[in-house]
Amino acid sequence: MTTTCIRNAACIIAWDATNRRHAYLMGGDVAFAGDTLTYVGPKFDDAADVTIDGADMMVMPGLIDLHSHPSTEPFFRGVREEHGVPSMYMSGLYERSVAMQPDALARKAGKQVAFCEMLLSGVTSVADISGIDEGWIDIAAQSGLRVFLAPSYASARWHLENGWALKYRWDEPAGRRGLDAALALIGEAAAHPSGRLAGIVSPAQIDTCTEDLLRDSFAAAEERDVPLTVHCAQSVNEFQIMVDRHGKSPVQFARDLGILSPRTVLGHAIFIDEHSWVRWHTHTDLTTLAETGTNVAHCPSPFARYGHTLEDFGRYRRAGVNLGIGTDVAPHNVIEEMRLAAILARVSARDINTTSVSALFHAATVGGAEALGRSDIGRLAAGAKADLVLVDLGNVWMRPARDPLRSLVFTGADRAVRTVFVHGAKVMDGGRVLTMDHEAALAGVAEGQARMLRDAPTRDWAGRSADEISPLSLPVLGEGRNRN
Ligand SMILES: [Zn+2]
Numbered sequence: 001m002t003t004t005c006i007r008n009a010a011c012i013i014a015w016d017a018t019n020r021r022h023a024y025l026m027g028g029d030v031a032f033a034g035d036t037l038t039y040v041g042p043k044f045d046d047a048a049d050v051t052i053d054g055a056d057m058m059v060m061p062g063l064i065d066l067h068s069h070p071s072t073e074p075f076f077r078g079v080r081e082e083h084g085v086p087s088m089y090m091s092g093l094y095e096r097s098v099a100m101q102p103d104a105l106a107r108k109a110g111k112q113v114a115f116c117e118m119l120l121s122g123v124t125s126v127a128d129i130s131g132i133d134e135g136w137i138d139i140a141a142q143s144g145l146r147v148f149l150a151p152s153y154a155s156a157r158w159h160l161e162n163g164w165a166l167k168y169r170w171d172e173p174a175g176r177r178g179l180d181a182a183l184a185l186i187g188e189a190a191a192h193p194s195g196r197l198a199g200i201v202s203p204a205q206i207d208t209c210t211e212d213l214l215r216d217s218f219a220a221a222e223e224r225d226v227p228l229t230v231h232c233a234q235s236v237n238e239f240q241i242m243v244d245r246h247g248k249s250p251v252q253f254a255r256d257l258g259i260l261s262p263r264t265v266l267g268h269a270i271f272i273d274e275h276s277w278v279r280w281h282t283h284t285d286l287t288t289l290a291e292t293g294t295n296v297a298h299c300p301s302p303f304a305r306y307g308h309t310l311e312d313f314g315r316y317r318r319a320g321v322n323l324g325i326g327t328d329v330a331p332h333n334v335i336e337e338m339r340l341a342a343i344l345a346r347v348s349a350r351d352i353n354t355t356s357v358s359a360l361f362h363a364a365t366v367g368g369a370e371a372l373g374r375s376d377i378g379r380l381a382a383g384a385k386a387d388l389v390l391v392d393l394g395n396v397w398m399r400p401a402r403d404p405l406r407s408l409v410f411t412g413a414d415r416a417v418r419t420v421f422v423h424g425a426k427v428m429d430g431g432r433v434l435t436m437d438h439e440a441a442l443a444g445v446a447e448g449q450a451r452m453l454r455d456a457p458t459r460d461w462a463g464r465s466a467d468e469i470s471p472l473s474l475p476v477l478g479e480g481r482n483r484n
Contacts, residue, residue, distance in 0.1 A: 002049045003038070004424070005031040009054030010393055011404050013061065013361075014040050015379035022061075022361060022379070024404075030059045032386035035195065035424040040380045056394040058404045061380050062124025062387035062422065063334040064368030067229070067267045067297035067326025070114030071107040071130040075449045076100070077330050081305055083470040087164040089236035089277065090306040094158050094166050099460035099469055106448020107133050112441035115143040117332040119428040119435075121414035124387035124421075125368070125377055127229065127265075127297070127326070129202055132181055141194045144427035144435035146387060148372060149189045150202035150229055153178020155210045160461040166237045168208065175213045179203075183220055190226075196423050199226050200265075200372075206232040206250050207241050211257060218259040227372055229265040229297070230254075233285075239271045239278050249273040251285040255292065262293035265371045267326065269296040270303060270310045277308070290320035295371035298363065299328035300340045313345035313363075314354030324368035325360070334364050335413040342409070357409050386424040392416050 012025040029044035030037065039046075079100070084092040102110060111130070118126055125146040130136065132151045140147035155175030156168040186199025201221040203209040209217070214230070221228040233239065233250045242250045251272055254260050271278055272285035289296065298310060310316065316323055325337050338360040345355045369378035376384045391408055393401040395416040401407050408416055420428040427435050453466035460469060 001034045003031060003033045003046070004050040004052065005029055005039075005044050005048035006052045006054045006057070006059055006390070007044070009057050009059045011058040011401075012040060013058065013380060013405065015061075015381040015384070017381060022358070022365070029054070030380060030388065032388075032421075032424055035386055037380060037382055037384050037386050037388075039382055052390075056392065057418070058391040058393055058401075058408075059380065060122075060389050060391060060405075061365050061378055062389050062420065063122050063364045064324060064372070064378055065118055065123045065126040065327050065332065065334050066265065066324035066368040066371055067299050067328055068114065068126055068128060068332060069130060069328065070111040070126075070128050070332070071133065072102055072110060073328070073330045073332075074110040074113040074445045075102040075106065075452055077449075079449075079453070079466070079470050080329065082473065084306045085163060088166070090308065091235045091237060092306065093235060094160060094237065095163070095460075095469065098158055098160050099456045099464075100452050100466065101459070102448045102452045104133055106444060106451065108135060108139060109441045109444025109448060111136070111139050112143070112436050113438070113445050114330070114332050115139075115145055116433045116436055116438045116441065117330065118145060118334075119143075119420050119433050120417065120431065121333040121335055122389040122391075122417045122420060123332070123334050124389070125372070127200055127372070129229065129267075132185055137185070137188060137192060137197065140189075140197055141192060142435060144422050144425060146196045146377065146385070146422055148198045148200050148227075149185060150200035151178075151182035151185050152202045152204045153182055154204040154208035155213050156208040158208070162461065166241060172210055172213075175209060179213060179217055179220065183224075186224065186226060194423075199224075201226060201228045203228075203230050205234075205238070206230055206254060207238050214257055214259055218261075218264075221263055225373075227263050227265055228259065229267060230259075231268070232266045233269045233271045234267065236271055236277050239280075243280075249280060249282065249285055251288055252282070255288050260288065260292035260294040262295070263373060264292075265295045265297050265324070267297040267328070268299055268303065268310070270308060275311055286316065286319045286321065289316075293322070295322045295324060295367075297326040297371070298323050298341060299326040300337055300344050301327070302329045304340060304344060309344045309348050312348035312354055313341050314349060314351075314359070317355070317359060322367055322370055323363045324371045325364040333414055335409060338364055339409050339413075357406055360409070361405060386421055388421050389417060390419040392418040
């Protein structure tokens with residue numbers, strides 16, 4: 001077994017097990033053998049087969065992206081950043097997902113582009129919430145990432161007949177078949193020889209699954225001892241529909257169904273009963289999330305673009321809710337999500353002290369690990385998995401690196417991420433992903449996006465073109481040469 005040692009690292013973000021928190025070790029060594037860390041401390045006295053000079057480097061645990069949709073989101077670059085529907089409380093989710101869907105051929109390239117973005121920005125573990133496509137397991141394994149495959153299924157699909165009312169097309173047998181197929185795939189992932197794949201039971205949304213399907217999904221997750229994730233409290237529309245159906249908030253509905261627990265991860269739990277946009281009469285959801293041990297995957301970007309935010313990250317934490325960080329959309333950049341989450345929490349709370357970079361970093365590492373039921377990732381400690389990131393403190397955006405984590409989160413971000421190891425293997429180095437052909441995947445995404453935009457009028461309720469649904473940010477002069 002090969003032993004690798006990063007010697008004389010300028011800074012290590014080490015796990016302080018006694019106090020259950022990350023702490024700076026200013027100068028030290030990190031060693032790993034095979035897929036496991038064997039030493040994190042001031043000086044590694046043993047010999048190493050491979051030595052890496054850690055001067056001008058910060059070594060930190062790999063980040064965990066707790067909620068992402070790699071199959072579809074890369075296709076919305078340039079499309080969704082400013083797309084929203086004011087008559088649906090600003091959310092563009094329903095209009096866009098009905099009118100624009102990448103095809104199966106494109107989705108393969110989408111996954112690779114998303115995985116490349118993650119590796120370039122220091123992510124080593126990801127929850128990939130996607131429909132089942134042929135070859136998914138192979139792409140996940142090839143990526144070099146630690147992938148938690150969350151095959152998504154539902155009893156209904158969203159459907160629009162106008163620009164304001166969210167409707168549903170129910171097909172309960174399809175939901176059943178989806179659960180069966182998901183459980184088979186989760187078994188396959190767990191048995192994969194790479195040792196880097198695992199599964200999550202993933203009924204798609206709280207509003208698109210029948211009560212029976214949600215209950216049986218939770219029972220299946222318990223039986224297999226894997227996490228369950230579901231979109232819940234992600235829009236005002238969803239909140240109102242759950243009130244219309246059941247007379248209670250989405251979180252109260254989930255609680256009464258018995259699916260809230262420490263193995264449950266809610267994306268995104270923003271519109272809980274006390275959120276200022278819903279004006280509901282109870283204020284119990286936050287306590288419910290904490291008391292049931294339910295985890296929240298917080299993904300600030302997509303919501304902030306609509307004008308929505310969690311109220312607020314710091315308050316959720318103080319209430320005792322475990323939060324992880326996800327990307328949900330492109331760019332798949334957890335470091336930038338940490339920055340946005342910190343800023344939005346302060347704006348929302350009108351209080352700089354509501355949260356901190358250290359709390360966000362905890363969420364993006366240990367918080368995500370806890371939500372996934374893992375105590376061996378998201379931290380640098382002997383015995384944990386060798387999932388680690390080397391950050392270049394000499395990068396111009398990091399200097400002066402008085403407080404390297406702050407420099408990384410507020411300034412450097414992916415520009416300072418030099419090298420990434422997952423499961424002991426080097427998968428990204430010097431801004432280049434070593435496991436996938438990023439260029440080829442980007443070409444596939446561009447072609448897939450063109451087909452998706454071309455077909456929008458056939459899917460949109462009003463037959464509009466993609467340019468009508470989501471106009472370019474600037475007007476186009478003259479005829480141009482490259483636009484049709
Ligand atoms: Zn999502």
